[in-house]
Amino acid sequence: MDHAVLLQKILVVSFIVALFWKIIRYMCNLLNVEKEPVRVLVTGAAGQIGYAIVPMIARGVMLGPDQPVILHLLDIEPAAEALNGVKMELIDAAFPLLKGVIATTDPIEACMGVNIAVMVGGFPRKEGMERKDVMSKNVSIYKAQASALEKHAAEDCKVLVIANPANTNALILKEFAPSIPEKNITCLTRLDHNRALGQISESLDVQVSDVKNVIIWGNHSSTQYPDVNHATVQTSSGEKPVRELVSDDKWLNAEFITTVQQRGAAIIKARKLSSALSAASAACDHIRDWVLGTPEGTWVSMGVYSDGSYGIQPGLVYSFPVTCKKGKWSIVQGLKIDEFSRAKMDATAKELVEEKSLAYSCLN
Numbered sequence: 566m567d568h569a570v571l572l573q574k575i576l577v578v579s580f581i582v583a584l585f586w587k588i589i590r591y592m593c594n595l596l597n598v599e600k601e602p603v604r605v606l607v608t609g610a611a612g613q614i615g616y617a618i619v620p621m622i623a624r625g626v627m628l629g630p631d632q633p634v635i636l637h638l639l640d641i642e643p644a645a646e647a648l649n650g651v652k653m654e655l656i657d658a659a660f661p662l663l664k665g666v667i668a669t670t671d672p673i674e675a676c677m678g679v680n681i682a683v684m685v686g687g688f689p690r691k692e693g694m695e696r697k698d699v700m701s702k703n704v705s706i707y708k709a710q711a712s713a714l715e716k717h718a719a720e721d722c723k724v725l726v727i728a729n730p731a732n733t734n735a736l737i738l739k740e741f742a743p744s745i746p747e748k749n750i751t752c753l754t755r756l757d758h759n760r761a762l763g764q765i766s767e768s769l770d771v772q773v774s775d776v777k778n779v780i781i782w783g784n785h786s787s788t789q790y791p792d793v794n795h796a797t798v799q800t801s802s803g804e805k806p807v808r809e810l811v812s813d814d815k816w817l818n819a820e821f822i823t824t825v826q827q828r829g830a831a832i833i834k835a836r837k838l839s840s841a842l843s844a845a846s847a848a849c850d851h852i853r854d855w856v857l858g859t860p861e862g863t864w865v866s867m868g869v870y871s872d873g874s875y876g877i878q879p880g881l882v883y884s885f886p887v888t889c890k891k892g893k894w895s896i897v898q899g900l901k902i903d904e905f906s907r908a909k910m911d912a913t914a915k916e917l918v919e920e921k922s923l924a925y926s927c928l929n
């Protein structure tokens with residue numbers, strides 16, 4: 566058979582299969598046939614963020630109100646009993662979308678077939694510990710869990726690292742799980758993004774849902790750069806730049822930035838515990854937008870593997886403005902960067918370079 570005819574036949578068959586598939590999905594929706602459950606792993610599930618996030622996932626906050634889920638909960642042996650308690654409460658809550666709960670201390674069982682991995686588990690900094698001690702414990706955990714995920718998670722599993730140092734843990738996970746596409750490994754800076762939206766909304770006394778397109782550049786640490794240069798507010802007379810409405814560059818270039826940078830520490834000071842409900846909510850926002858897409862004209866901040874955009878060297882997990890469509894994120898391109906921003910973006914990149922070398926020295 567001639568090649569052109571063969572190609573034509575393949576195209577026709579593919580078109581018919583795709584059409585048939587669309588019709589089946591449409592019929593399933595009409596007949597209210599349930600979607601297949603998505604398997605979501607939460608590590609450190611007996612901890613604070615774990616306790617806040619699992620009911621959100623089971624209620625559809627992360628993946629939508631029509632998406633059944635099976636929760637895979639992982640923690641370590643000393644937390645096994647508490648983990649079982651979380652499982653008992655999930656059963657008692659009788660969430661209609663929750664189709665199963667696996668609670669385990671075995672990373673292989675936990676990672677088996679998961680489609681989404683929310684990595685919260687880690688070693689918190691304790692009194693008398695140096696930064697390097699915490700880094701050493703956490704990067705070792707992320708190195709070990711990288712291989713469990715690589716071997717046992719579902720193909721195309723999307724990974725979100727929350728545990729600190731979040732960017733560097735995500736980088737280590739990426740480097741030790743080379744078969745997971747780098748686009749599938751991200752870290753949480755959405756909490757910082759939401760904090761920036763919250764500060765602008767408080768300052769202007771507007772609804773937070775009317776503020777959009779702030780950016781968190783860099784590390785989830787006090788060197789992050791919360792940038793409002795492209796942010797807008799929906800007003801009764803259309804969209805207006807945040808800078809124009811706030812009309813106080815001194816506040817925006819100083820206090821606003823440090824408030825967002827230091828918000829995690831302020832929460833720890835007030836609660837004697839680190840943020841949990843806002844972190845869990847931001848993690849749901851991160852995964853929901855990644856899987857279901859960002860609204861037209863809106864971007865969000867995600868820690869992703871740098872491709873060199875905005876002069877940030879590849880080889881770092883750095884927070885950028887991204888839009889998401891059909892389960893894929895892309896970095897927003899072409900934003901104008903002034904000198905003030907450039908210096909702040911480079912300073913946080915420099916910290917990530919230092920963290921990376923510290924992490925590798927801990928692994929040697």
Ligand SMILES: NC(=O)c1ccc[n+]([C@@H]2O[C@H](COP(=O)([O-])OP(=O)(O)OC[C@H]3O[C@@H](n4cnc5c(N)ncnc54)[C@H](O)[C@@H]3O)[C@@H](O)[C@H]2O)c1
Nearest residue numbers: 609611612613614640644686687727728729731753756844
């Ligand atoms: N990126 C962010 O925006 C953000 C925000 C808040 C907190 N955090 C970080 O998230 C992490 C968790 O915070 P938390 O308040 O839930 O802490 P937590 O101490 O309450 O819980 C951590 C849990 O991880 C478990 N754990 C420890 N080692 C583990 C391992 N190897 N495998 C699986 N589980 C393990 C612990 O037993 C514990 O249950 C911390 O590192 C915190 O600094 C990040």
Ligand SMILES: O=C(O)C[C@H](O)C(=O)O
Nearest residue numbers: 729828829830832839840
């Ligand atoms: O746990 C912390 O150190 C703070 C946390 O990352 C936060 O931003 O709230």
